[in-house]
Amino acid sequence: MSHEEWLQARVHGLGGSDASVVLGLNRYKTPFELWLEKTGQVTPQSSTSEAAYFGTLLEDLVAKEFEKRSGKKVRKRNAMFQHPEHEFILANIDRFIVGEKAILECKTASAFLAKEWEGDDIPEAYIVQMQHYLGVLGPEYKKGYFAVLIGGQKFVWKEIERDDELIEMIFAAEIDFWNNHVLANQPPALDGSSAAEQFLKERYKETDPNKVVQLGSSCKSKIEEYQSLKETIAQLEEQAKAIENELKHELKDAEIGYAGNYEVQWKPRVSNRVDTKMLKEKFPDIYKQVLKTSTARYFSIKTLA
Known part of the structure; x- marks a missing residue:
């Protein structure tokens, strides 16, 4: 499928990168934010950030380096895979290993995240993503590989075995999230994300002063x-x-x-701002012309006697 078709398909299902979000293991997105995306209330986070851009650009390079270092051959299939029983559970696989029932995930990581890949370590969000993919492809797929370019100058690759118990937990959580939150249009637990705050502002913008x-x-x-x-x-x-x-x-x-x-x-920083007090005193007519009235709900708690 084309890139646009792939983006559209993502909205109508849960992919591998969504799995860690549903389980609450993703540091960049909460289940509430994911619910807003999947219900069409916000536009999905764009993959046009510089990190995502270079990650996509370097994917082929990482795959080729994996071939060189592992001695394995890989191939790419431009397709979106679906769970045989739950069509909303999707998988977009980076590469398939030739001659093995195994897959490869290509990653690029910041040098600041190098510790997460030391020794046998693999970030838990990526473990969940890999097991999600293996689960979608079926029981004949027994393992996966990660190939990672760290900080643009260090390369590691790791093997991970299929974990059916974890796959069952992942799919149970995804089925619950999709059926009881996305399809039912019921939000998961509110969290401290800015998306949740904005959702509440929009949902309860109008108030009843007598209530x-x-x-x-x-x-x-x-x-x-x-x-x-x-x-x-x-x-x-x-x-x-x-x-x-x-x-x-x-x-x-x-x-x-x-x-x-x-x-x-501790450097000086020059900034230019309008002195509203002076503007109001010296140019009251202009001040009135540019004055913008806005209403926002103020939250506070006070202890009663």
Whole structure:
């Protein structure tokens, strides 16, 4: 299929990269954000970021390097595979190993993530992705391989065996997510993502000033936890600011300083902003012309006597 057809198919099913999100193992996306995408409420995150762009560009190079180092041959199939019983469970395989019932996933990773690939380690999100693919292809596919270019200068490849128990857990979670959240149009648990915040802003934009509700029985403990977290955050921010001030004192009038492999900067930055107070005083008519009124709901908690 074409790239556009592939993008469209992704919206109507769960692929390997979605598996770790459904299981709550993805550091970049939450189940709530995924639900918004799959229900068409937001546009799926674009694959046009520089990291994604170069990952795609280097895929063929990584595959060829795998062939050279492993002695195995690979081939590409431009197709989207479906689970035989659940058509919304999809797999887009990078490469198939010739002469083996095995597949290859090509990855590029930042040098900062090198530790995740040390020794026998494989990031858990990628383990889940691989097992998802092996599950879709069927029980005859017994293993997969990862080929990874790290920081543009280090290459590793690893073998991973099929794990039927994990595959069963992955598919159970995906079936539940698709049937009970996507098809039922019921959001999963709200989280702290900006997508969840925006969803609530849009969903409950209109308010009833005369309406008062009695919150659920669990809300009192949530409020106490919320206030405790806010206090902890304030304390941590104060500690961080104290360390920042100590480092600034060490820099004095220098703009750059070094400590081990760290570079510390305290540079002047020029910014131009409109002084709204002065604009209002000196040019009140212009101020009124450019004044923009907006309404936003303000959240607060106060303790009653």
